[in-house]
Amino acid sequence: MKFFTTFRKKSPWILHYNAGSCNGCDIEILASLAPKFDLERFGVINTGNPKQSDIFLVTGPVTYRSRERLVELYTQIPEPKVVVAVGSCTATGGVFRGMVNTEDGIDRYIPVDVYVPGCASSPQLIIDGLVKALEILEAKSKEIEKPFKLFGAIETIGNKLSRLNMAKKVHNDEN
Amino acid sequence: MKKTIQIPLGSQHISLLEPIRFKFECENERIIGVDADVGFVHRGVELACTRSFEFKQVGYVVARVCGLCAITHSLSYTLAVEKLLGYVANDRIKYLRMLMVELDRIHSHMLCLAHTAENAGFEALFMQIMGDRELVMEVQEAISGNRVQFDYISIGGVNRDLTSDLCDLIRKNLTILSEKMEILTGLFDNNWSLSLKYKGVGVLSLEDAYTYNALGPLARASGLATDVRAETSDFPYEALGYTMILESTGDIHARNFVRLREIVNSITMCQNIVDNLPIGEIQEKVKGKPKGEDIIRIEAPRGELFYLVRGNGTNMLERVRIKTPTFSGIPAMMEVFKGSQYADAPAILASFDPCMSCTAK
Secondary structure, eight states, X not given: OHHHHHHHHXXXXXXXXXXXXXXXXXXHHHHHHSTTTOGGGGTOEEESOGGGOSEEEEESOOBTTTHHHHHHHHHHSOSSOEEEEESHHHHHOGGGTTOTTBOSOGGGTSOOSXXXXXXXXXXXXXXXXXXXXXXXXXXXXXXXXXXXXXOOSOOEETTEXXXXXXXXXXXHHHO | OOOOEEEEEOSSOTTOSSOOEEEEEEETTEEEEEEEEOGGGOOOHHHHHHHTSOHHHHHHHHGGGOXXXXXXXXXXXXXXXXXXXXXXXXXXXXXXXXXXXXXXXXXXXXXXXXXXXXXXXXXXHHHHHHHHHHHHHHHHHHHHSOSSOOOOEETTEESSOOOHHHHHHHHHHHHHHHHHHHHHHHHHHHOHHHHHHHTTSSOOOHHHHHHTXXXXXXXXXXXXXXXXXXXXXXXXXXXXXXXXXXXXXXXXXXXXXXXXXXXHHHHHHHHHHHHTOOOSOSBOOOOSOOEEEEEEEEEETTEEEEEEEEEESSSSEEEEEEEOHHHHHHHHHHHHHTTSBGGGHHHHHHHHOOOHHHHHO
């Protein structure tokens, strides 16, 4: 397990999805991967495959047609995952707030960990956001790797076995 | 009967910056039919321009139609409204606006070249071009205060002036860039493995370009002489060293070369603008409300951008119609895909420099 933790921390792969943005943040993400800002020094690689990604970079207010794809991509990323919302319109809808075909921000559909402001977000801000996302990713990995005791005391909720409550964490039992 | 298989590309794909979906009908490796779906990023900007924003704000809203050619959008809208208000900008404003448009063209073309190289599998060249592109981005940030969405143009002028320090920075960076362009031109011309991916791939003939209404670099690579900069007289392009760049073969190589040579041409124009900058005010007061209807055409990095603005003498406009170059280019694009290999599809797509957020608005 320590093996995965080390490599997840050293090489977080990003998945980029444009949910209706104006391209401004997308080209800034490309620029921050390029030599001057060099996001790749953190081990970041832009992948097109959600199943290999750890960090989900989303740009744009969610448009009517992109929301199903947004949720589907989110569910395909394996745990632990971090969502970074790049750009003002991703957080609140920005200038597109209230337009007929937009949904005012992605946090209506998927949970967001880091908001990066700016229209368009500058590469410095994007790097800042990703470094923050790395911390969150590390914390999430630790949380996920805590050992579970699968069969604790039998618990029922409304005459049904509650498997979720039975799967308690080991250190909780000891306390 | 031969069997065909359908292979989708998109809406989310490593080679795509923005969502677009192609359905390729393939016979073995060869594409014989294409179906495109472009409306993933439709936001309803045109409607919002007439309902939620006043005409003075709309210039900043239409800039958010597209981040790459934001300045051309706000310039076209501003020119249309200024025509309705009966205002003619002085020479300094015209020159400053032209400077930003040409800088924008340079960085947009460089991004397209980098993206084409990446999609052809040449990652190192992508990094090299993106590194060189920062020279232009630096200049844009220094002039306007933002790297991409510079709200530089407003009705009646521009928002920031060009000082002598800035002029020096522009001269310095553009001189370095023009040296780098020579290296890049040599690379694109002489690299053998790039020529396998580019030469003779994705050919658009002159007849097809004419029939399917191709615009911008896509048309000029096939030899179709169409450029709004030469056709209209809103800006003094001829006096500043503009030349129309034409290639004849119409493949990816020709498109790359049109872009490379246009960058060199734009650098010359920018240097001429900085050297011959007239003296005058940068912001003038414009009174009145737009009434009547007017159209404007501007050459965006991807081709002709068309704006129709109709006002009725109040703060709210009646209609803003935007016709973007990629929208007109889609039939030509679909034609090029037919007959080429599936493996070349990402590189061909990148060489069109499609802008979906322009198309869907």
